[in-house]
Amino acid sequence: SYELTQPPSVSVSPGQTARITCSADALTSQSSYWYQQKAGQAPVLVIYKDSERPSGIPERFSGSRSGTTVTLTISGVQAADEADYYCQSPDSGGTYVLFGGGTKLTVL
Amino acid sequence: EVQLVESGGGLVKPGESLRLSCAASGFTFSSYNLNWVRQAPGKGLDWVASISTGGTYKYYADSVKGRFTISRDNAKTSLYLQMDSLRAEDTALYYCVRDGPPRMGTRSFDIWGQGTMVTVSS
Numbered sequence: 001s002y003e004l005t006q007p008p009s010v011s012v013s014p015g016q017t018a019r020i021t022c023s024a025d026a027l028t029s030q031s032s033y034w035y036q037q038k039a040g041q042a043p044v045l046v047i048y049k050d051s052e053r054p055s056g057i058p059e060r061f062s063g064s065r066s067g068t069t070v071t072l073t074i075s076g077v078q079a080a081d082e083a084d085y086y087c088q089s090p091d092s093g094g095t096y097v098l099f100g101g102g103t104k105l106t107v108l
Numbered sequence: 109e110v111q112l113v114e115s116g117g118g119l120v121k122p123g124e125s126l127r128l129s130c131a132a133s134g135f136t137f138s139s140y141n142l143n144w145v146r147q148a149p150g151k152g153l154d155w156v157a158s159i160s161t162g163g164t165y166k167y168y169a170d171s172v173k174g175r176f177t178i179s180r181d182n183a184k185t186s187l188y189l190q191m192d193s194l195r196a197e198d199t200a201l202y203y204c205v206r207d208g209p210p211r212m213g214t215r216s217f218d219i220w221g222q223g224t225m226v227t228v229s230s
Contacts, residue, residue, distance in 0.1 A: 030214060030215075031213040031214065031216075033213070033215075033216050033217070035153070035217070037153075042203060042220040042221065042222055042223060043153065043203075043217070043220055044220070045208070045216060045217060045218050048208065048212045048213055048216040048218075049212065049213040049216070052212070054212075054218065084152075086152065086153050088153075088215075088217070089215075090214055090215040094214040094215060095158070095167045096155070096167060096169070097143070097155035097158070097215050098155070099152060099153040099154065099155060100152075101152050102152040102153070
């Protein structure tokens with residue numbers, strides 16, 4: 001098994017760029033995914049296959065991958081983006097699923 | 109509208125059993141793999157189990173293996189989670205979650221229900 005490590009918290013001012021990283025301790029060929037969870041709500045998929053955006057997700061959300069680290073970037077952060085963000089990736093066989101510990105994004 | 113609606117949660121004592129259900133609508137149920145994901149109060153997301161489209165393949169997190177059983181009824185467009193030998197650490201909000209279509213990659217969780225709360229306490 002392996003772990004996905006995220007920073008517990010990230011804080012930015014409105015209009016700035018927020019970057020949330022997710023580091024794996026083992027390289028796999030599987031894609032990574034990002035979810036946004038606002039207080040009291042179910043998670044919402046915001047990035048799939050490392051960098052693709054589902055329909056309805058604003059363009060300010062983007063994803064990238066470098067080696068064993070994936071990054072969620074939110075450009076021009078808005079107050080509405082304040083939420084917990086989770087990365088997720090399956091194991092190399094695509095059967096088991098692992099979530100990162102989550103990052104609380106605070107908009108100052 | 110694509111929708112997943114969970115039910116069956118409640119308060120049980122350690123060692124007891126509970127069966128969760130998830131009613132799906134708005135999509136071709138039998139074409140999608142499905143999952144249960146849980147979230148303990150104030151904690152992060154924790155994958156519990158997955159089941160393939162026809163129900164043949166089932167996968168479990170180590171923490172629930174041997175105690176929980178995932179199943180589905182494609183005719184009733186419903187997903188289930190039988191939870192036996194419940195422990196205090198199983199206390200969580202349990203989400204029913206759909207695996208996205210192949211174009212979204214392996215194990216993209218594209219549709220989530222609102223969850224049903226399970227509390228295990230004496």
